[in-house]
Amino acid sequence: MNMPVMKTEAATAVLATNAAPVVTMTPKRPPRADKYLKMAKETAVRVVPPLIVLAFLMLVWELVCRRAGSTLPPPSRVYTETRELIFHPFFDNGGIDKGLFWHLSASLQRVAFGYSLAAVVGIGLGTLVGQSVWAMRGLDPIFQVLRTIPPLAWLPLSLAAFRDGHPSAIFVIFITSIWPIIINTAVGIRNIPQDYRNVAAVVQLSPLEFFWKIMIPAAAPYIFTGLRIGIGLSWLAIVAAEMLIGGVGIGFFIWDAWNSSHISEIILALFYVGIIGFVLDRLIAGLARIVTHGTALN
Amino acid sequence: MQPYLKLDHIDKTFTRGNASTEVLKDINLTIERGEYVSIIGHSGCGKSTLLNIVAGLTSATTGGVLLENREVNSPGPDRAVVFQNHSLLPWLTVYENVKLGVDKVFASSKSRSERDAWVMHNLNLVQMAHAKDKRPSEISGGMKQRVGIARALAMEPKVLLLDEPFGALDALTRAHLQDSVMALHQKLGNTILMITHDVDEAVLLSDRIVMMTNGPSARIGEILDVPLARPRKRLELATNAVYLKCRQRVLEFLYERHRFVEAA
Numbered sequence: 052m053n054m055p056v057m058k059t060e061a062a063t064a065v066l067a068t069n070a071a072p073v074v075t076m077t078p079k080r081p082p083r084a085d086k087y088l089k090m091a092k093e094t095a096v097r098v099v100p101p102l103i104v105l106a107f108l109m110l111v112w113e114l115v116c117r118r119a120g121s122t123l124p125p126p127s128r129v130y131t132e133t134r135e136l137i138f139h140p141f142f143d144n145g146g147i148d149k150g151l152f153w154h155l156s157a158s159l160q161r162v163a164f165g166y167s168l169a170a171v172v173g174i175g176l177g178t179l180v181g182q183s184v185w186a187m188r189g190l191d192p193i194f195q196v197l198r199t200i201p202p203l204a205w206l207p208l209s210l211a212a213f214r215d216g217h218p219s220a221i222f223v224i225f226i227t228s229i230w231p232i233i234i235n236t237a238v239g240i241r242n243i244p245q246d247y248r249n250v251a252a253v254v255q256l257s258p259l260e261f262f263w264k265i266m267i268p269a270a271a272p273y274i275f276t277g278l279r280i281g282i283g284l285s286w287l288a289i290v291a292a293e294m295l296i297g298g299v300g301i302g303f304f305i306w307d308a309w310n311s312s313h314i315s316e317i318i319l320a321l322f323y324v325g326i327i328g329f330v331l332d333r334l335i336a337g338l339a340r341i342v343t344h345g346t347a348l349n
Numbered sequence: 350m351q352p353y354l355k356l357d358h359i360d361k362t363f364t365r366g367n368a369s370t371e372v373l374k375d376i377n378l379t380i381e382r383g384e385y386v387s388i389i390g391h392s393g394c395g396k397s398t399l400l401n402i403v404a405g406l407t408s409a410t411t412g413g414v415l416l417e418n419r420e421v422n423s424p425g426p427d428r429a430v431v432f433q434n435h436s437l438l439p440w441l442t443v444y445e446n447v448k449l450g451v452d453k454v455f456a457s458s459k460s461r462s463e464r465d466a467w468v469m470h471n472l473n474l475v476q477m478a479h480a481k482d483k484r485p486s487e488i489s490g491g492m493k494q495r496v497g498i499a500r501a502l503a504m505e506p507k508v509l510l511l512d513e514p515f516g517a518l519d520a521l522t523r524a525h526l527q528d529s530v531m532a533l534h535q536k537l538g539n540t541i542l543m544i545t546h547d548v549d550e551a552v553l554l555s556d557r558i559v560m561m562t563n564g565p566s567a568r569i570g571e572i573l574d575v576p577l578a579r580p581r582k583r584l585e586l587a588t589n590a591v592y593l594k595c596r597q598r599v600l601e602f603l604y605e606r607h608r609f610v611e612a613a
Contacts, residue, residue: 246436249406252424254450254504264449268440344440344484 124315132315147299147307155323157299158289161217162331165224166285173229173281174274177236178266187237198230202288206295216296220289227288228281235280239273240266268343275339282335286328351418352379353540354403354508358412361398372398374566376412378559380508385534385541387551389599390561391607396544399561400512403542404430416507426454429501433513435493437485443496444481447471450504471503472496474533491522498530502537511543515550524583527554535580548603552595553581560602570607573598 109126116125124132140152179186180194205226209219247269251261267274293302301320308316359376362369372395380386388396401407403414405424413420416427429450437446447468455464472478475495480488485496494514501509514530515523531554534541545551551558555575562570575595577586586592 244436246432246434247438249404249424249430249432250436250438250449252406253404253426253428253430254453255425256453260453265438268438271440
């Protein structure tokens with residue numbers, strides 16, 4: 052209610068001092084409803100098409116699997132059979148009879164351990180290989196061979212070494228996700244423009260300062276590409292590894308469901324695995340955007 | 350009296366496998382304190398190599414660089430370089446780019462607040478204080494080069510090395526920046542060694558112009574004094590007889606006696 056009065060006062064003050072015609076501009080702010088409408092429109096454009104496709108696919112699935120004698124349950128039956136699991140993710144009856152939350156969190160913990168280790172070691176080794184010609188000549192051929200070994204092929208060996216499922220699973224995550232991190236970091240370090248090295252030389256940065264102030268930020272877009280591929284591979288590998296080592300974890304949950312012929316539970320678990328894989332990927336991509344100020348590709 | 354900066358019998362040969370190319374041959378040059386010297390020559394004559402040798406980024410095959418009678422053969426802030434393509438670090442703001450050098454050079458001699466004031470002082474010198482929180486991608490090419498100059502100046506170099514600093518800029522921006530550099534030289538009295546391939550720029554800015562012959566085995570062909578009083582005004586010089594004569598001399602050297610031979 053005060054606003055118009057103040058505005059005319061200000062306008063007359065300007066008029067008086069300048070003695071020139073002043074056009075008072077009332078800032079045209081779009082009404083709040085308009086803003087929300089625009090936001091809703093933008094969201095709708097992104098959300099509606101996948102929803103339509105999803106609904107269509109569900110419909111096809113429902114029609115195909117509804118017939119008698121179908122080997123897989125239709126979505127409606129998946130829902131009725133797994134309602135307990137969906138709405139009670141936190142129950143814990145001891146042993147491996149736990150809610151889905153506990154299985155997923157066990158898997159995520161293993162990935163977090165193995166992946167963090169791979170990130171630290173991978174960036175370190177990648178820097179070494181990218182920076183030193185001799186390290187590259189010595190290590191690169193070995194990396195190129197080792198990285199082609201499928202994740203699960205490492206599992207028996209790590210079980211033999213650690214004699215326990217838990218560290219073995221973490222090792223499999225580590226060994227799966229480390230290669231893209233090493234390789235991308237090395238490429239990033241190798242591609243640091245000579246100009247930046249010259250700047251560092253003129254300023255006389257110490258090797259450690261050079262690492263933190265030039266190398267890591269300059270190679271960050273590449274490093275994050277490696278980290279994103281790495282997190283995807285980790286999540287791929289953990290499900291397979293847990294199927295074999297047993298215990299609490301989404302991988303063994305799926306295997307257990309298969310053994311007890313609970314096909315609907317498998318489908319629900321796959322849904323969660325997919326969603327979490329997607330979220331992990333977006334998480335690393337978001338981190339990359341924050342750290343590199345939008346210079347990393349997504 | 351001992352010269353301030355001395356390039357002493359510098360030869361440079363690049364060797365790759367069995368093939369070796371002699372780029373520079375027997376370069377001798379002395380520069381006095383406060384002098385503005387330009388090196389001009391056709392592209393490929395090794396003038397950038399020569400600047401890199403003075404900067405310590407490349408080492409001479411024989412001969413060396415003496416700064417205040419001391420040999421310098423590694424890079425350092427006493428010979429700060431303004432690079433052709435500005436070379437600002439894109440992940441740092443304008444302020445942080447300048448601060449990077451200041452923090453190293455004045456780590457023990459200035460307090461934190463003094464260093465901050467020194468960064469802002471140098472940004473003010475190049476009229477870039479208003480953009481201190483912007484990143485290099487958010488400012489124009491001329492502004493980036495201003496920041497590059499501020500970064501070099503802030504290290505208080507004994508010799509300021511300019512490597513074709515205005516080469517990548519449009520003509521209007523270039524003229525504006527040349528005036529700025531002239532004003533800074535007038536005000537601060539820096540010793541400046543500049544690489545250029547622009548005749549007008551060389552005559553306008555320099556006290557002496559070093560003309561290089563074509564490579565391989567480029568030598569100093571001729572050194573021309575530019576006896577124009579400072580401060581110099583671009584517009585007045587356009588009709589100044591001394592200016593035109595100097596310009597003529599450099600053009601003759603570059604286009605008659607040492608024409609650029611196109612590689613076949």
